Amino acid sequence: MPAKFVLASLLLASLSSVVSAASSCIASDIHWNLLAFGFNGKDYDAGTQDSWTQGNATDITTTQGRPPFDGSNVTCYLSQFTNAIYFMGADASKPNDIHIYDATAKSWSTQAVQQNSFDPTSSGAILDHDTNVFYAYSGGDIYSLDMELLKAANSTPKAWNDVQKVDWDTSSYQPTVALGQNHIFFLGVPGVNPGSTRIFVIHFSYLQPEPQAFGDIPNMHGKTASIFKDEGVQTQFIYVPDDGSATYLLDVTSNTTQTLKAPMNKDAQATYFATTTAVIQLSSSGSVSYLPIDATNEGANSNSDWATVSNLPVATPAKPSSASGSASGTGSAGAQSTGSTSDGTMDNGAAVLNVGRWVWSAVALMVGAALF
Ligand SMILES: *[C@@H]1O[C@H](CO)[C@@H](O)[C@H](O)[C@H]1NC(C)=O
Numbered sequence: 502m503p504a505k506f507v508l509a510s511l512l513l514a515s516l517s518s519v520v521s522a523a524s525s526c527i528a529s530d531i532h533w534n535l536l537a538f539g540f541n542g543k544d545y546d547a548g549t550q551d552s553w554t555q556g557n558a559t560d561i562t563t564t565q566g567r568p569p570f571d572g573s574n575v576t577c578y579l580s581q582f583t584n585a586i587y588f589m590g591a592d593a594s595k596p597n598d599i600h601i602y603d604a605t606a607k608s609w610s611t612q613a614v615q616q617n618s619f620d621p622t623s624s625g626a627i628l629d630h631d632t633n634v635f636y637a638y639s640g641g642d643i644y645s646l647d648m649e650l651l652k653a654a655n656s657t658p659k660a661w662n663d664v665q666k667v668d669w670d671t672s673s674y675q676p677t678v679a680l681g682q683n684h685i686f687f688l689g690v691p692g693v694n695p696g697s698t699r700i701f702v703i704h705f706s707y708l709q710p711e712p713q714a715f716g717d718i719p720n721m722h723g724k725t726a727s728i729f730k731d732e733g734v735q736t737q738f739i740y741v742p743d744d745g746s747a748t749y750l751l752d753v754t755s756n757t758t759q760t761l762k763a764p765m766n767k768d769a770q771a772t773y774f775a776t777t778t779a780v781i782q783l784s785s786s787g788s789v790s791y792l793p794i795d796a797t798n799e800g801a802n803s804n805s806d807w808a809t810v811s812n813l814p815v816a817t818p819a820k821p822s823s824a825s826g827s828a829s830g831t832g833s834a835g836a837q838s839t840g841s842t843s844d845g846t847m848d849n850g851a852a853v854l855n856v857g858r859w860v861w862s863a864v865a866l867m868v869g870a871a872l873f
């Protein structure tokens with residue numbers, strides 16, 4: 502039994518590095534309907550949190566202006582003033598473009614962007630709530646890009662502007678950035694004590710020299726998601742370190758941290774989004790799960806646990822990644838909950854089984870040889 506379990510874990514671990522659903526993205530509209538983009542060529546509205554575990558999500562795919570969702574690191578951001586979602590990296594052939602989904606009109610448009618020295622392939626970005634300006638770290642510098650109040654693209658290209666250099670050793674720094682109270686929080690910064698972040702004050706373009714302590718959190722690369730409020734700037738964010746050891750809820754007013762349940766998929770390649778009442782994980786194998794949170798009541802979160810968003814299909818990659826052979830999934834083409842009714846581990850299994858028998862067999866042989 503233990504040997505079998507180890508074998509299964511190794512198989513899943515090896516295979517999830519072969520297949521990745523990082524071409525997909527999750528966000529919500531301003532009514533907190535969970536939207537899933539680039540799921541096997543389709544987009545879905547999974548509704549509000551009370552409907553995530555029943556029935557089927559609604560197919561909201563429209564073709565006009567929709568990006569192909571074939572990039573290897575798609576990221577997306579809710580613009581709360583415009584009820585639009587902005588996408589980076591959704592078209593591999595045009596990595597600089599920002600795609601805009603107007604969630605009210607359900608329409609797409611493409612914003613041309615001048616990169617200047619900004620490198621989207623190694624960046625970490627937040628969308629500032631109050632100004633609707635992107636701030637991003639790339640290659641040792643902080644950049645900004647003003648989205649004005651766009652819910653459809655402007656015919657004039659936008660540009661990434663270099664704001665300033667950061668003051669730490671960036672030679673091996675992979676950005677982990679979060680938004681709270683009009684500040685950018687940099688996590689995992691080299692030379693900073695565990696539990697502390699560096700802070701960039703957006704409205705004053707000021708990189709605060711003193712690190713700010715938040716309590717017991719690791720100083721590690723990870724993923725973040727700011728918790729929206731019905732109105733006003735986010736003041737709390739979720740941080741999940743790459744090892745998936747916990748879900749931390751940082752409050753940037755009190756500068757304290759709550760430690761919540763670790764995600765059921767410990768997945769350094771996963772991405773996260775947070776509504777007002779939940780943090781949602783899209784795993785690299787395409788399954789979606791969520792942790793209900795009560796941002797206003799600290800005591801309410803200790804028993805909260807992750808559950809699968811079962812009304813969404815499992816996302817398989819839009820096209821095979823270089824080493825994986827035929828990865829075009831045959832399952833999960835519709836919104837039926839195939840493979841997503843049970844827990845996250847089963848979802849992983851369901852997703853990777855689509856990769857193609859030869860990969861499965863090859864990895865099994867390799868793992869088998871290593872074990873026995
Ligand atoms: C969900 O979709 C599947 C496949 O189209 C269908 O068989 C099933 O009945 C649907 N479930 C509900 C609750 O609508």
Ligand SMILES: *[C@@H]1O[C@H](CO)[C@@H](O)[C@H](O)[C@H]1NC(C)=O
Nearest residue numbers: 572573574590596621622623
């Ligand atoms: C995707 O992200 C990885 C690191 O996570 C990076 O190595 C790679 O260059 C990125 N690719 C693109 C196309 O952005």
Ligand SMILES: *[C@@H]1O[C@H](CO)[C@@H](O)[C@H](O)[C@H]1NC(C)=O
Nearest residue numbers: 700709712713753754755756
């Ligand atoms: C929290 O951190 C910010 C930024 O360092 C600081 O301005 C603020 O005074 C701190 N709040 C508390 C309650 O310590």
